[in-house]
Amino acid sequence: MRAAPPCDHVRQLPLGVQLGVSLRFETYHEGANGAAVAGLTQLVLEAGQAPLWLLGPPGVGKTHLLQASCALAGQRGLTSAYLPLATSKDTDPGLLAGLERVDLVALDDIDMLAGQPAWERALFTLYNELLELGGRLVCSAQMPPAGVAFALPDLASRLSACVVHRLQPLAERDQGLALRRRAAHRGLELPDETLTYLIRRAPRDFAALCRLLDDLDTEALAAQRRLTVPFVRQVLERSD
Helix, strand or coil, X not given: CCCCCCCCCEEECCXXXXXXXXXXXXXXCCCCCHHHHHHHHHHHHCCCCCCEEEECCCCCCHHHHHHHHHHHHHHCCCCEEEEECCCCCCXXXXXXXXXXXXXXXXEECHHHHCCCHHHHHHHHHHHHHHHHCXXXXXXXXXXXXXXXXXXXXXXXXXXXXXXXXXXXXXXXXXXXXXHHHHHHHCCCCCCHHHHHHHHHHCCCCHHHHHHHHHHHHHXXXXXXXXXXXXXXXXXXXXXX
């Protein structure tokens, strides 16, 4: 059985952005990031929590955890909005209008907006009004709040109050287990020999490995094939 589509309680901004159906807490292998998962869970389930800031390089699961938080909020009957700022920075900051009434706002790659006056002012307004109305905020970036060159001092001051969690890359020894969990959530059978082949053949970047599994799922569904080593090899050779 395939995973369910994103919950109706989640606003996806800008239009056309789709939340990953497999990006849930149950598919995230936390490894050394247990404190971040616990903090996000508490943020969603308990009102009045300080905003959270997820810190780390690409590929450590920031987007996964932000979208997982939105999914959990939806399961609890809360509204949420996920905004990928890396792809939204060239659009109108008016995208943020009205989000202060949402229970949980997840801002991915917030550091991409540093130095853009209109966006910074909109973020400052959203931060103040969201928290005043009892909403929850989680952000992600590749550096801590103090390291982001926001031009608006008041915005920098507000964001410095975030609780920061530095995400650690998934250890290589844990990648197989994490990939198998992701496959199971998608309703995929991932035989041991295929898993071993993927780990050896694919990039060591776990985020890239997850994207590869998602692509293989699509290919297998279209071809009505199982994820055998010959089929995976055929797909990879074609993509090369």
